[in-house]
Amino acid sequence: MDESSASHRLARTGRNPTAPTAPPRASVVIGFGSPADDSGITRLDLNDILIRNGQATFLMRIVGSAMRDAGIDADDIAVVDRSITPAHGQVVIAVVDRDFVCRRLHMQGGELRLCACDATVADIVPQEETELEIWGVVTTAIKSLVV
Amino acid sequence: MLALVDVNNMYVSCERVFKPRLAGRPVVVLSNNDGACIARSNEAKDLGITMAQPWFQVRHLQRSAGLIALSANFELYGDMSGRMMTLAAEYAPRQEIYSIDECFLDFDGVRGDLVEIGRDLRATVLRCTGLPTSVGLAPTKTLAKLANHVAKTAERKPGSYPSGLAQVCHLGRMSRHALDEVMRATPVGDVWGIGRQMSARLNEGGVHTVFDLLSADVATLRRQFSVVLEKTLLELRGTPCLEVDDAPAPNQQILCSRSFGEPVTELPALCEMISQFASRVAEKLRHQHSLAASVQVFISTSPYRRHDRQYSPRATTPLIRPSADTRVLIAAALRALAAIYRPGFNYVKAGVLLVDLRQPGSTQGELGLFAEEAEVEPEPVRPSLMSAVDALNQRFGRNAVAVASAVRQARTARHDSKRERMSPRYTTRLDELPRARA
Numbered sequence A: 001m002d003e004s005s006a007s008h009r010l011a012r013t014g015r016n017p018t019a020p021t022a023p024p025r026a027s028v029v030i031g032f033g034s035p036a037d038d039s040g041i042t043r044l045d046l047n048d049i050l051i052r053n054g055q056a057t058f059l060m061r062i063v064g065s066a067m068r069d070a071g072i073d074a075d076d077i078a079v080v081d082r083s084i085t086p087a088h089g090q091v092v093i094a095v096v097d098r099d100f101v102c103r104r105l106h107m108q109g110g111e112l113r114l115c116a117c118d119a120t121v122a123d124i125v126p127q128e129e130t131e132l133e134i135w136g137v138v139t140t141a142i143k144s145l146v147v
Numbered sequence B: 001m002l003a004l005v006d007v008n009n010m011y012v013s014c015e016r017v018f019k020p021r022l023a024g025r026p027v028v029v030l031s032n033n034d035g036a037c038i039a040r041s042n043e044a045k046d047l048g049i050t051m052a053q054p055w056f057q058v059r060h061l062q063r064s065a066g067l068i069a070l071s072a073n074f075e076l077y078g079d080m081s082g083r084m085m086t087l088a089a090e091y092a093p094r095q096e097i098y099s100i101d102e103c104f105l106d107f108d109g110v111r112g113d114l115v116e117i118g119r120d121l122r123a124t125v126l127r128c129t130g131l132p133t134s135v136g137l138a139p140t141k142t143l144a145k146l147a148n149h150v151a152k153t154a155e156r157k158p159g160s161y162p163s164g165l166a167q168v169c170h171l172g173r174m175s176r177h178a179l180d181e182v183m184r185a186t187p188v189g190d191v192w193g194i195g196r197q198m199s200a201r202l203n204e205g206g207v208h209t210v211f212d213l214l215s216a217d218v219a220t221l222r223r224q225f226s227v228v229l230e231k232t233l234l235e236l237r238g239t240p241c242l243e244v245d246d247a248p249a250p251n252q253q254i255l256c257s258r259s260f261g262e263p264v265t266e267l268p269a270l271c272e273m274i275s276q277f278a279s280r281v282a283e284k285l286r287h288q289h290s291l292a293a294s295v296q297v298f299i300s301t302s303p304y305r306r307h308d309r310q311y312s313p314r315a316t317t318p319l320i321r322p323s324a325d326t327r328v329l330i331a332a333a334l335r336a337l338a339a340i341y342r343p344g345f346n347y348v349k350a351g352v353l354l355v356d357l358r359q360p361g362s363t364q365g366e367l368g369l370f371a372e373e374a375e376v377e378p379e380p381v382r383p384s385l386m387s388a389v390d391a392l393n394q395r396f397g398r399n400a401v402a403v404a405s406a407v408r409q410a411r412t413a414r415h416d417s418k419r420e421r422m423s424p425r426y427t428t429r430l431d432e433l434p435r436a437r438a
Helices: A003-013 A046-050 B010-018 B042-046 B061-065 B074-089 B114-129 B141-156 B176-184 B196-204 B210-215 B218-224 B227-236 B267-287 B326-340 B383-396 B404-412
Strands: A057-063 A077-081 A091-096 A099-108 A111-115 A132-142 B002-007 B027-030 B037-040 B068-071 B094-099 B102-106 B133-138 B168-170 B254-264 B291-301 B314-323 B347-354 B435-437
Touching: A046 A132, A057 A099, A057 A132, A091 A111, A099 A132, B002 B074, B002 B114, B002 B141, B010 B027, B010 B037, B010 B074, B027 B042, B037 B042, B074 B094, B074 B102, B074 B114, B102 B141, B114 B133, B114 B168, B133 B141, B141 B168, B141 B227, B176 B210, B210 B227, B218 B227, B254 B267, B267 B291, B267 B326, B267 B347, B267 B383, B291 B326, B314 B326, B326 B347
Parallel strands: A057 B435, A099 B435, B027 B068, B133 B168
Antiparallel strands: A057 A077, A077 A132, A091 A099, A091 A132, A099 A111, B002 B102, B002 B133, B027 B037, B094 B102, B254 B347, B291 B314, B291 B347
């Protein structure tokens, strides 16, 4: 793999194989229990924070920049929850003519549009013959900032 | 009251969730060597493609009918199955996961309209996972299976059953007359537990539909058929004979077999594969905390290669001391292979099967008696070594650690199944996520 594609991959996965890793876990006997053991406190878990309904949640890779003004860029990971009822103003994954498309849902006064968040990209206004389905609601965009 | 919840055309439905282009088109999923159709969309069924039909017999439909074929992607199906099962489990106090795409629910103690509950379950699974299901409700497992069959068929073939029974069918809540109509419309071979042979024999005796079976004389049936049919009959009449089992017994046999991408004739290549299969069954064996008392190996040529000489032997090596140690099982498997291998044949399939499974502690104290001639462990089993191997493979992927004779095959994957048409593992691999255009 050449260097540019390697760094590209790093940016996407946010993982750096050359970075120092945590020391291997060893079993250590400690005389006193950790004071945190019995307090019922658990460390924050990103799964709990980012995922409301695990069985209905899927990850998707964003391709393209039409959502950049919503803070969603190419290569970001969208956390998509299928159990949420789509509503006006939400960012959704729609199936438009059998392709996954990420857009902001405009649904007011009986009008339905899929709005790009980039002034140079036209909205998708479904026509009679357009096959359209809202596949899921994007709850979070995960963006790796590691360079 | 019980329910059988079952995903319609499971493997195809999983593919369609992530490939909207497949909607409405004939689609089949092929077995792991791309040899046979193991799942069919309704459109593919309408083309006359039958279950397990060899791919080469229907390949021409790609061009003539737009048929799409995909290689089985069990990682995807397994994850989607887990989602569906978890959602379904929330609807009843007890669940028995019966296969990758179906589970029994026991609604004992649940109040409310079960048809409504079934519809809600179906809608929730569809919304959350994209998978369409059918729900069959009835007082016994066999009837719940039948109800599920009715729910599915009523949806797929309008006119086969009353349309109100589509998707969710409750046989326990029908009038006598309506129930008789359903039983008259159902061939006896569609009943769970009645195989093709028994169905043919029943047909000869004038029993064609479930209604005929229910009207038949029990004493006569008992004389002509096994006690199994009697149980089936009792279940069809509403008397439960099969329990919902939420803690299934350990598997009584463990198999790992595979068809090869291309024929294999040489012994070393077969040794590698058999070693790898033996490693896999050993892992499964340890997973269910059992020991094996014998190891069976089979190799097979292809009946479809009509100009080849055919040879499909199998052999079993007994173990004096039951074991779950990978090294012991590989040694036994290779001894069996050496006994049956003949050069000059084009082998296309091989496998390792463990049938004589024991629980630890139940073994007899005949240690060492036949030490010279038997596959006794060189030293006591080392459970800690084997669990370490399992843990490493779990963490770093299969074959991260392997016994040396299984290595070459594992690393080069020369004979790995074809799987030319496999879709990405959308839900289990970060670099294979579905893509959304923005």
